[in-house]
Amino acid sequence: MDIAGDIKRTFKEGSVLTRLIYINIGVFLLLKIIGVFFYLSGQSLPVYQWLSVPSVTEVLAQRPWTPITYMFLHQGFIHLFFNMIGLYWFGQLFLYHFEGGKLLGVYIMGGLWGAFLYVIAYNLLPVFSSTNGLLLGASASIFAVLVAIAFYDPNREIHLFFIGRFPLKYVAAFYVLLSVIGISSTNPGGNIAHLGGAFWGWFYIYQLRKGKDMGAGLVNLVNKIGGFFGGLFKHKSKMKVTYRKPPRDDHEYNRQKHQQQDEINRILDKIAKSGYESLTKKEKELLFKQGKK
Structure with missing residues (x-):
């Protein structure tokens, strides 16, 4: 161990x-x-x-x-x-x-x-x-x-x-x-x-x-x-660049879109309940990217 x-x-x-x-x-x-x-x-x-x-x-x-x-x-x-x-x-x-x-x-x-x-x-x-x-x-x-x-x-x-x-x-x-x-x-x-x-x-x-x-x-x-001193409290981002393959069929495409929309809905509910300042950096970035589409 x-x-x-x-x-x-x-x-x-x-x-x-x-x-x-x-x-x-x-x-x-x-x-x-x-x-x-x-x-x-x-x-x-x-x-x-x-x-x-x-x-x-x-x-x-x-x-x-x-x-x-x-x-x-x-x-x-x-x-x-x-x-x-x-x-x-x-x-x-x-x-x-x-x-x-x-x-x-x-x-x-x-x-x-x-x-x-x-x-x-x-x-x-x-x-x-x-x-x-x-x-x-x-x-x-x-x-x-x-x-x-x-x-x-x-x-x-x-x-x-x-x-x-x-x-x-x-x-x-x-x-x-x-x-x-x-x-x-x-x-x-x-x-x-x-x-x-x-x-x-x-x-x-x-x-x-x-x-x-x-x-x-x-x-x-x-x-x-x-x-x-080596990043004692600075939380490094775990995000990394990946190259995703396109959906193989309509079912897979719809599943991915549904997951993405569920995440956006969760963020919007969080804003309604606790305000924009309650969002994490990652959530704000996702919301910003969605708004540009």
Whole structure:
């Protein structure tokens, strides 16, 4: 079994959602393996402190990379497991309407807004005046994805285990309310970060409906960096030029035309339900070619 080859192939050919999940899991496993060697040598592993967002602005200025690295960092397996389950569920719903680039933009910008609100709260609110903290985890980014898709498609129903079907808007509202209540609990910083991510998810869709993709610039930057390091997030087109033989008879010709018309009808239905912006690049190209005929 070529496990490493399978992982490499699925990462390369997978969606942005697949790659985000792989990176989160990969970082977790790598740090845990490194931690074993530190443990056996009788030393502690300081890398979590260097990759988490510090609440002290002076320390943050010395570690400017942490608002990015923290959103891929998990210290416990349970924390990682539930975050990845949430990212998969809500990410799939998001990709039903939008392409992967928008998911990447919402994930990263949601994480950045979570870190921003966290640092602001810890430095301005009196309750945190004598408290220093560290922020890590993908929760703020996941909240951004959840609120974004709930704001865009609020009445879509999802099935909750042991409870039943609920509209997505109520699920998002419940988690946001839970985070507000949780600020006075044992994890105030994390819950504040959740609200920062939730704000970005709402703001992103609000601006997108006006025709402004607020995450496009960041996604282009990430793709350029990814291209330099081997196409980390840039999803290469799987389209290739082929030379098809003409239909052998009228039955084959009609079958091909019927399939093509079904695809066009599906795209038109998607536009009627979710708007032109919900189309993928491939769907837009197909619609454009059809319009030129």
